[in-house]
Amino acid sequence: MPDPDKAAADLAALVDPAHTAVLTMEIQRGVVGDLTSFPELAAEAERVGVFSSTSRLLHAARAAGARVVHCTAEFRADRAGSVANCRLISAMVRRPDHLLAGTAATELVPGLGPEPGDLVCSRFHGVSPFSGTSLDTWLRNLGVTTVVATGVSVNLGVLGLAIEACNLGYQVVVPRDAVAGIPTAYADAVLDNTFPLIASLTSTSDLLAAWST
Numbered sequence: 001m002p003d004p005d006k007a008a009a010d011l012a013a014l015v016d017p018a019h020t021a022v023l024t025m026e027i028q029r030g031v032v033g034d035l036t037s038f039p040e041l042a043a044e045a046e047r048v049g050v051f052s053s054t055s056r057l058l059h060a061a062r063a064a065g066a067r068v069v070h071c072t073a074e075f076r077a078d079r080a081g082s083v084a085n086c087r088l089i090s091a092m093v094r095r096p097d098h099l100l101a102g103t104a105a106t107e108l109v110p111g112l113g114p115e116p117g118d119l120v121c122s123r124f125h126g127v128s129p130f131s132g133t134s135l136d137t138w139l140r141n142l143g144v145t146t147v148v149a150t151g152v153s154v155n156l157g158v159l160g161l162a163i164e165a166c167n168l169g170y171q172v173v174v175p176r177d178a179v180a181g182i183p184t185a186y187a188d189a190v191l192d193n194t195f196p197l198i199a200s201l202t203s204t205s206d207l208l209a210a211w212s213t
Contacts, residue, residue: 011202012210014146015173017066021144022057024070025129025151025158025179027112030105031073032152032180037099044187045152045180053178053204054150055111064211067142068118070108071129071151071161074101128160136168146171148207149199154181154190162199172199175207 014020027050029035036042045051058068099105106122114120121135129135139147147170149161158179162172174195181187195201 008206008209011173011200011206012213014171014200015066015148015207015210016146017061017064017211019143020061020146020148021067021069021139021142022061022148022150023129023161024054024058024068024108024112025149025161026071026073026153027051027054027109027151028072028099028105029107029109030099030103033107033109035105037105040182041153041180044182044184048180049177050151050180051109051111053175057148057150057175057178057204057207058112058115060208060211061148062115062117066148066211067139067144068113068115069135069138070112070114070118070120071135072106072108072120072122073124074099074106074122075124127156128164129157130161130164130168139170144170146173148173148175150175150178152180154179154187159190159194162195166198173202173207174199175202175204177204 030037032038032042032045061068097103108114119138121129121133121138123129123133125132147165149158149172151158158174162174165172176191181190191201
């Protein structure tokens with residue numbers, strides 16, 4: 001039988017605030033908030049509890065001394081720095097107002113920040129946050145070795161984040177109630193069959209307990 005006390009101790013060591021950062025992935029008004037371009041994904045994020053779970057995680061992380069980094073997507077009006085090299089981005093760049101830099105759509109969903117100590121890592125390209133951004137350099141300079149992934153989507157963004165982080169040598173932790181994808185059955189299958197190979201799956205409650213000790 002698994003020893004719950006040992007599991008809790010192992011998780012606490014893994015997410016020690018001294019070397020841990022919580023990353024939010026595209027939890028933005030124009031992605032899953034009130035200005036969403038993806039209503040089905042927004043509804044699923046609400047159903048799973050991504051916003052409330054992530055808000056609780058961020059408050060606890062900041063209080064414990066862990067770093068918070070918001071990974072966001074946006075586009076310039078002239079699309080400089082972006083390339084339509086896949087169907088998803090091709091569809092987005094055809095819409096002139098989609099996640100336009102400097103507009104309300106690029107803001108975080110209310111309640112998540114950014115707070116003064118948070119970092120915001122924006123990108124104009126791709127579907128995941130490490131390649132071609134300052135994220136890896138920032139995390140290494142902060143002494144981070146474990147990242148906690150939250151946000152959307154399990155289909156692409158969160159999965160890409162986890163794979164990239166694993167490739168770069170980070171430990172990856174994923175609270176299931178702080179990530180979402182569509183359709184539900186597909187997201188559950190990816191969380192059940194792919195994420196355990198590259199990340200430690202947990203819950204918001206377990207992380208809060210780890211940071212309260």
